[in-house]
Amino acid sequence: MDDKRRRYENDRIAITFSPRRCIHAAECGSNLSAVFDAGRKPWINPDGGEPNEIADTIRKCPSGALQYERKDAEPGEAPDARNTVRAVKNGPVYVRGNLEILSADGELVHRDTRLALCRCGDSGNKPFCDNTHIEQKFEAPAGMADRESAPGTEPGALRMTLALNGPILMSGPYSVVDEEGKVLFESEKGALCRCGRSSNKPFCDGAHKQGWTAD
Numbered sequence: 001m002d003d004k005r006r007r008y009e010n011d012r013i014a015i016t017f018s019p020r021r022c023i024h025a026a027e028c029g030s031n032l033s034a035v036f037d038a039g040r041k042p043w044i045n046p047d048g049g050e051p052n053e054i055a056d057t058i059r060k061c062p063s064g065a066l067q068y069e070r071k072d073a074e075p076g077e078a079p080d081a082r083n084t085v086r087a088v089k090n091g092p093v094y095v096r097g098n099l100e101i102l103s104a105d106g107e108l109v110h111r112d113t114r115l116a117l118c119r120c121g122d123s124g125n126k127p128f129c130d131n132t133h134i135e136q137k138f139e140a141p142a143g144m145a146d147r148e149s150a151p152g153t154e155p156g157a158l159r160m161t162l163a164l165n166g167p168i169l170m171s172g173p174y175s176v177v178d179e180e181g182k183v184l185f186e187s188e189k190g191a192l193c194r195c196g197r198s199s200n201k202p203f204c205d206g207a208h209k210q211g212w213t214a215d
């Protein structure tokens with residue numbers, strides 16, 4: 001899974017950046033332009049702010065393109081207390097929390113705290129979004145289909161298995177939230193469409209079986 005990172009650091013904090021994971025949500029530049037300025041080279045200056053404000057800003061990055069490591073005595077990023085899933089209108093699914101991605105045969109291939117997952121089916125960097133949905137004029141609502149809440153009983157990791165040429169199979173507690181963070185429902189199971197063809201987005205309805213491949 002390609003997540004090659006560039007590193008920008010001083011003796012208090014290291015900022016890492018994955019260009020392929022960046023979808024230009026622009027939370028960084030709008031919150032802390034002295035550190036993150038796309039018009040400057042290099043565009044990240046770790047000396048432009050205090051480590052705490054840099055860390056606060058990076059935790060707002062929905063794609064996980066930005067990460068940090070503390071080199072002072074402060075702890076690194078902890079996952080959000082609650083795993084959350086949010087479908088972005090005509091775009092990816094944002095997932096936050098204690099996250100694990102597994103291959104179809106159950107191997108753990110990626111751990112993270114913030115992800116933007118492709119749901120148009122055409123990203124060149126699956127399972128991550130790479131903004132291909134914009135060129136493809138992908139259309140999907142922001143909301144979630146009505147579902148009955150079935151909250152998980154135990155806190156823990158949200159495991160997301162990439163079914164072979166099929167959906168993302170969710171296992172573990174999560175809350176589906178809207179743009180304001182309001183909880184729409186809770187669950188510990190589910191299959192998220194990643195082919196872009198489902199008529200019941202963001203959930204899979206089996207339409208991927210009509211020839212979609214994840215490669």
Ligand code: FES
Nearest residue numbers: 193194195204207
């Ligand atoms: S993954 Fe899209 S319909 Fe199943």
